[in-house]
Amino acid sequence: MTTIRLKACITAALLLVEIGTNTAQKKDYTQYVDPYIGSAEHGHVFVGANVPSGAVQLGPSQIAQTWDKYNGWDWCSGYNYKSQEILGFTHTHLSGTGIGDLNDILILPATGRHHLSPAPFGKMDQGYGSAISKANETVRPGYYKVLLQDYGILAEMTSSERVGYHRYTFQNKNTPHLLIDLGFQMNWDKATDTYLKLIDDHTLVGYRFSKGWADDQKVYFAIKSSTSLNNIQFYNGNEKVNGYLVAKGTHIKALIDIHADTPVELKVGLSPVSFENALDNIQQEIPNWNFDQAKTNATRKWNEVLGKIDYDADQRSKTIFYTALYHSYFAPTIFNDANGDYMGTDKQVHRQENFENYTFFSLWDTYRGLHPLMTLLEDKKNKDYVKTMLKIYQQQDKLPVWHLWGNETNTMVGLPAIPVIADALLKGFIDKADHELAFEAVKTTAMGYDNGLRFVRELSYIPIDSMDHESVAWALEYAIADFGAYKMAKYLNKEEDAKYFEQRYKLYEKYFDKEVGHFVGRHANGTFRRPFDPLMAKHRENDYCEGNAWQYTWLVPHDVQGLTTLLGGEQKFIAKLDEFIQLPEILDDASPDISGMIGQYAQGNEPNHHVPYLYTYVGQQWKSAELAHKAMTKYYTDAPNGLCGNDDAGQMSAWYVFSSMGIYPANPMDGKYIFGTPLMKSAKIELPNGNTFEIAVKNHEKSNIYIQRVTWNGEPYQKSYITHHHIMGGGKLEFEMGAKPNKKFGQAKDARP
Amino acid sequence: MTTIRLKACITAALLLVEIGTNTAQKKDYTQYVDPYIGSAEHGHVFVGANVPSGAVQLGPSQIAQTWDKYNGWDWCSGYNYKSQEILGFTHTHLSGTGIGDLNDILILPATGRHHLSPAPFGKMDQGYGSAISKANETVRPGYYKVLLQDYGILAEMTSSERVGYHRYTFQNKNTPHLLIDLGFQMNWDKATDTYLKLIDDHTLVGYRFSKGWADDQKVYFAIKSSTSLNNIQFYNGNEKVNGYLVAKGTHIKALIDIHADTPVELKVGLSPVSFENALDNIQQEIPNWNFDQAKTNATRKWNEVLGKIDYDADQRSKTIFYTALYHSYFAPTIFNDANGDYMGTDKQVHRQENFENYTFFSLWDTYRGLHPLMTLLEDKKNKDYVKTMLKIYQQQDKLPVWHLWGNETNTMVGLPAIPVIADALLKGFIDKADHELAFEAVKTTAMGYDNGLRFVRELSYIPIDSMDHESVAWALEYAIADFGAYKMAKYLNKEEDAKYFEQRYKLYEKYFDKEVGHFVGRHANGTFRRPFDPLMAKHRENDYCEGNAWQYTWLVPHDVQGLTTLLGGEQKFIAKLDEFIQLPEILDDASPDISGMIGQYAQGNEPNHHVPYLYTYVGQQWKSAELAHKAMTKYYTDAPNGLCGNDDAGQMSAWYVFSSMGIYPANPMDGKYIFGTPLMKSAKIELPNGNTFEIAVKNHEKSNIYIQRVTWNGEPYQKSYITHHHIMGGGKLEFEMGAKPNKKFGQAKDARP
Structure with missing residues (x-):
């Protein structure tokens, strides 16, 4: 009796939790996300199905067009908006990086001829892969769908943290088959050892080891199929591997003839440790065969994180904002198993860590x-x-x-x-x-x-x-x-x-060359580098990193006062900053990472991300508002090329999430969030301690980019920044905005950060 | 009270076990082992400290003299009797192979100048390593001792299954130091990734991954030192790795200055899985600091296996026999951890297997x-x-x-x-x-x-x-x-x-070329290879493997009757066999594996090992005795070159263990042990089921090589073989020997195997 009562009680409690959860998530924030933003040009974002911090990023791998202007660079994630074809679906993808890797464990459903090698660009009939069109492609947080035109297959995918879930609906039923290509590689990546094993007629396991950006990458996997995998042919490269249920080699592939009368579903678990763990991950995360449920779960997980900020603005702004927040949750990614095992940098398997x-x-x-x-x-x-x-x-x-x-x-x-x-x-x-x-x-x-x-x-x-x-x-x-x-x-x-x-x-001071007014490389004998060109931005050749002297002279976010002194005081500091953003947008021989130019200010690369907020440190908050506003509105759009540079694992997006709410941690170690200019009507942040921090905007208008005055919980607030301590206590920060600067705001010495 | 009583009881029981063990092992069989046998020429045996089946083979690595006749081949184990120098002590060694690998985790105690690279041959002052002399070297089962002359260091080592134990006594105390060289490689081996980490001032851990015969070999290790390892310098190759307690690279080395007033002891645990397991292996197998106890344990383990056969013969014969038995226990080697973990061929760590x-x-x-x-x-x-x-x-x-x-x-x-x-x-x-x-x-x-x-x-x-x-x-x-x-x-x-x-x-029959009377390669159209030379033994060029047609024509141990028929009946079979061992001992362009010649019979390579016993199948047991006797006495001696070819992981030795007792399993799958000629007075085998199988020899004399008659448990025994079933039941087989053949023995059809 006791047991039964207890059980009933638990069920009721779970029900309550469920209801509670549902209530809290009545809003669907995923509708505001456009995963294409940043997928064109150099945004390099991942496009496909993942969950927040998910170890699995399941999505298409396309053809890195190595003869294009950037020599295939724009396919660092495996995908670029301009591609019109898909080679297959892989389970790991970088997002927003400037170096390519991953794209592990390629699976492709196909019909017709059995191809073993990827099609070359423009010749889709000469290898595996299919043409696609954007009209037949849908991407939502945690969900990806595309029609493989050449095969007549509708491919859908969703995922959990460690499991990718495929559903293939065959409209064409001519010799339906699956291709698994563990040798598939693109960008910097090269397969070194691969292994595939049929352990029962619905289950394959294996691994793919590779060398690339990650010198020694080990991906173990398990594939559970809804249809039986009886007719399987193994290859190493293009050479048939005969008669075995196990194949090992540098480029193992399998062709599997299947029945496709009903949709074919695959669950693919990944593990950094073993295929036993990969199987366990499937069992822990997606034990059932219910694609729609898995998709709902993925959507729910995205709503849980997107819903942490309730951002009120016009539809377009919401799209840009929530897509930025979505991209802020792509990395770091989970790198362990459901049971806590992971592979250390010391090449040891660390067990069941808590x-x-x-x-x-x-x-x-x-x-x-x-x-x-x-x-x-x-x-x-x-x-x-x-x-x-x-x-x-x-x-x-x-x-x-x-x-x-x-x-x-x-x-x-x-x-x-x-x-x-x-x-x-x-x-x-x-x-x-x-x-x-x-x-x-x-x-x-x-x-x-x-x-x-x-x-x-x-x-x-x-x-x-x-x-x-x-x-x-x-x-x-x-x-x-x-x-x-x-x-x-x-x-x-x-x-x-x-x-x-x-x-x-304080050592940064030693590089300040008074003669030229910049940080300049010094010889062992103490002299500064000559000739000196403050605009010279030659990649991996000058004394900076993806930048020039103009861009690096501001890189003292932790000691802006010291930098001000070094530059000759506030007025000279301001004058130099003004000059910086008014310089011509010229860059010779520069890395494509230096992008999103406003003068020499580069929104597209990280070393400048704090720069708009420097004005606030010297009492000119209104100029921070101006510059941040310009950067946000010029270089963040809702178009596929809406990111002006690599998203850089979400940093470009996180900058926007902050800046568009009117605050930014210019010095990421002092717990101060500097005011810029809010783009929204209001933003409510659900803090992890249960409190709510609200940023409200009075006189919200497109042209009202300047802060007139601020209140904190209804009381006038003079400072041009807010602290972590304030925020975590919960409360309401209200910006009153106007079309003209209130130059007094934040001008007082004790108001500055 | 109960606990104390129980404890006392257990102690008493353990004491009894101990006494029992001691009693059973009162004989020291290790005294008959000469580990040098097979260490000169092509025997390629491991020389150093191991225990039966031990994962650790701790012993010297020498300089593979790649300019000698066999291009360094005679250092496949890392050691050759003719070498007069030692580069360091490594923890894994092959034994008796024809391909070189292993020699992992080199440690060298040294004094004087700190060298980082191994000395070239003949120039010991130009790198690390020391001259040695055989006079200052001692090898016993489970124990190795050598004086490193250039350093004035007496190095001793012993081992357990997974742990190598070093003791270094510094006679010279000038800048004593230890070198650990994870990049050290010889023969086919090449380090690919190495890692060394100081986890406390007495403990180092790490791994050495390499590519060689084993394409992807992973050795994890832990080193426990009796002396503190405070002053440690890391290198990658010859480049200093600065400031860290961890070093990672393809060729990591460490130089460690130590105090050497008292002997320095190191315990080195190996693991195929992790350095945590390597540490655990030390804890499980050699928890204490007592070198002599560890050495005693190693000796005991050898006596346990050597004592399974009590072989009575003259001293020299005992030496050859027990050394052969010793070498029969070198492989296969343990490849897991004390806790049961191991690394599979599928690159998974398999946990705690039973x-x-x-x-x-x-x-x-x-x-x-x-x-x-x-x-x-x-x-x-x-x-x-x-x-x-x-x-x-x-x-x-x-x-x-x-x-x-x-x-x-x-x-x-x-x-x-x-x-x-x-x-x-x-x-x-x-x-x-x-x-x-x-x-x-x-x-x-x-x-x-x-x-x-x-x-x-x-x-x-x-x-x-x-x-x-x-x-x-x-x-x-x-x-x-x-x-x-x-x-x-x-x-x-x-x-x-x-x-x-x-x-x-029976498919072997298809290769029999009646025209030439040998097994000959056939074209797809059915014709046999022409021109045909039955003596041609070109390595990796003819249709055989390390052999010629003459040697391979006998390779039907499982169907000697069928082969006899194929060759034209018993008389032709015998005539051909006689011819085989009377042919000139000529081999052009042949692999050095074909050695130990008696006519074209090659005792030094495996495909002929059953051949002496073939005579018994056709009723001429006395010729088996003759040929086996000749092979044993001509090609097995107590000298360092006492093996006529690679020991081949103990097969050459196991052949001798059997043959010298007068029996051999010519067909290893029918449970019959064919009679040859015993070399000893008696041999008692302690069977694993507790029974004893004794082989006694009547009229034991050097010249009495022919079996006159046989008794089994005192009863006349007519057959020229004995079965596994007989042996396992226990009993006494007595050979009565004579100087002239009793051609009747084993002649009857029903007496033959």
Whole structure:
């Protein structure tokens, strides 16, 4: 009796939770998302079916057109809006990067002739793949649908965190078959060892190991099919592998004849550890055969995160905003199994860890805005990002730089994990038990020797003689990281360390060349580089990284006062900033990463993302509003080319999420969100602690881009920024807007950040 | 009280076990072992410290002299008797192979200058390594000692199954240090990724991944040091890795300055899975710091296996015999962790399996004699060999061919796992629950397509047009394996399969070329290869494998009657066999594997190992005695060059263990041990079922090589062979010997095998 009562009670409770959940999610925010935004030109976003932070990104892989202007670069994610064909559906995709990898485990449903090799561009009849048209393609958060015209197959897909779910409806029933191509590779990626095994007539398992951006990527998988897989032919490359149920080689493929009278469904589980775990992931996440239910679940998961901000604006603005928020949840991605197993950077399988392990840390990008955004929206995710990074530290003896599928790629400059760790500590996302480990990780990482750190250790500048290029970029990023180390040391009462890192975060001063008024590379003998051209932006040749002196001279977000002094005081600072955004938009020989130009300001690349907000530091908040407004409205649209550069694992999007609400964490380590100009009527943020932070806009009009005055919970508010502390307590921030600047707002010294 | 009593009781019980063990092992058989035998010339045996089947083979790696006659081939194990120097001590070594690999995780204690690269031959002052002299080297089963002359260091080592134990006594105390070189590679091996991490001041962990014979070898390790490892410098190749406690790269090395006032001890655990498991292996196997105890344990383990045969003979014969028995226990080697984890051929970590997983299956060699020997001496080992092989089947869809550290190397010809599985089934080493799986594995493997199997499937010969060379060798080995499949099918009452495989095991007949009287390769049109030279033995060019037509014409151990008929009856069979061993010992362009010649009979290579016993099948047992005696006494000595060819993972040695006791399983799948000529006074085999099988020799004299008569448990015994069934029941077989043949013995048709 007791048992039954208890059961009934639990059922009732679950029902209540269910109802509660449904009530909370009555709004469908996914309707505002347009996944095509950023899929044309250089946005490089993933297009397909995933869930927030999902390990699986299931979607099409297209033909990287290596003869186009950018030599295939615009297919870094595997997809570009301009493509009119699909080679197959792969289960992992990067999003917004400038280097291509992944596109693992290609599956293609087909009819007619059995092809083994991908079709060349423009010759779809010469290999596998099909023409598609945008008219027959639908993309929604967690759902992708396309008609494979050449095959007469309607392909749909959805996913959970670790499982991709395919449904193929065959309109044409001529020799229906599936192709699995583990050797399929595009961009930087190259398959090294692949394995496919039929374990029963509905189940295949295997792995695909590859070398690319991730030097040693291991993807294990399991495929559960709704239809029997009796007639299977294995190949290695184009060579038949005979008579076995297992095939191993560098490019294993399988052709499987199937019955297609009813829709064919496949569930594909991924694992970084084993195919046993991949099978378990299917069992844990999508045990049943119900595509529509799985799709509903994916939609629900997206609504859960998109609904964290209730953003009220016109339809177009909502589309841009929610698509940006959607893209902010693509990375980092889950990198473990449902049971907690993951593959470490130390090539060990770590078992049943009690945290969610992540990968796809594009930290040089994301430390600036995406991670701070997550500190407003998420709790456990932030804690798990830190736990993951500390584990990586223990495995490779330095914090991650650019971590991808168990590999340190060491991409980009600086020590970009440190600002994230520092911000997490200061905002309370690190358990007390891990405080010492976190500081040890930061200090050990900062006390390295490579890439100029040996000079920084000694409180010196990095001579250009010691590295081919980018020395100033390394140094400025180090200074930012050192500010994080300083803040952590202060917080943890490590006075000596604080003193040391305070000196280090000031080292940027050593690169300031008074003669030219910029940060300039220095020779070992102390002299600055000559000849000097502040506009020169030659990729991997100058002393900057994807930028020029003009763009890097502002890269002191952690010490704007110090930079102001260095530049000769507020007036000179302002004048130089004004000049910066009025310079001609000329870039010779520059990386395509430098894009979204306003003068020499580049919205399309990260080192400038804080720049609009610098005006606020010197009392001219209205100019921050102007510049942020210009960047938002000129370079973020609802068109497929609506991102002006690589989305960079969501940083470009996170910048917009913040900026369009009128705030931005210009220094991602001081808990201040600087005011810019809100684009919406109101935004309500459901904070992870249960409180609500509302930003309301009075006199919301397109032309009213200037803040006139501000109230906080109804009381006048003079400061030109708001703190994390304020926000987390919940409350209402109201911007009163106008078409003309109120130059007084934020002008007072004590009002500035 | 109860607890204390129980404890006391257990202690007492353990004490009894201990006493029992000691009593049973009062004889020290290790004194008869000379590990140098087979270490000179082409024996290629491992010299160092291991335990029976040990995963760790801890011993020196020397300089493979690639400019010598055999281009470094004689250092396949890492050691050759003629070397006068040691580069360092590595933890894995092949034994008796003709391809080099392993030599993983090099450690070298040193004094004086810190060298990072191995010394070139003859220039020991130009790199790391030291001169040694045989006078200062001691090798005993489970123990190795050498004086590193250049350093003044006495290095000793012993081991358990998964842990190597080093003790270094520094006579010279000038800048004592340790070198760890994970990049060290010799022979076919090439490091691909290495990792070293200091986890506390007495512990290092890491891995070494490499590519060689084993395409993807992963060795994880942990090093526990008795002295602190404070002053450690990491390198990748010769480039310093700065400031970190972790180093990762293709050739990671470490130099560690140490205190050497007292002996420095290192315990090095290996694992195929993780360094956590490697640490656990140390904890499970050698938890304490007591080198002498560890050495005593290793000696005890050797006595346990060597003592299974109490072989009574003169000292020299005992030395040859026990060294052969010692070498019979080098492979297969354990390939899992103390907790049961192992790495599958499917690149998955298999967790806590309840059997001992093995590797180093050199099956083309060992199916002939070594595995049959183990069926007399071991129980669990045989069961676990089968379990391992069935797991490998499930992972790669065919039984292993030549399995090394989780990799199928596909070395040599045929399907040599099948005879082992078949013999194991017939002798009761396969659990009933696995009978069907075992047959499925055998049948699936036999029903393949590659390497000519597509023709065999269709009961046809393999045309030489379909493969470059070795078609006859493949075919004859297939026929042997097919006999195993036939026997299994019969045993399991699978009549249809039995009928099919009976046809297949007869396919050897199709290669018999009556015109020349040999097995000869055939064209697709049915004609035999012309020109034909029965002596031609060009390596990887003729239709045989490491042999010529003369040597391969006898390779029908499973159907000697059929072969006799094919050759024209008993008299022609005998005449041809006589001719075979009287032919000139000429071999042009032949593989060095064809060695140990008696006429064209090659004791040094496996395809002939059953040949001496063929005479017994046709009633001339006395000629078997003669030929076996000649092979044993001419080609097995107690000198370092006492093996006439590669020991081949113990097969050469196992042949001697059997033959010297007067019996040999010429057909390794019919449970018959054919009589040859015993070399000893008596041999008592402790059978795994507790019974004792004794072979006594009456009139034991050097010149009395011919069997006069035989008794079994005192009763006259007419047959020229004994069965497994007889032996396992226990009993005494007595050979009465004489200097002249008793040609009647074994002559009667019903006396023959």
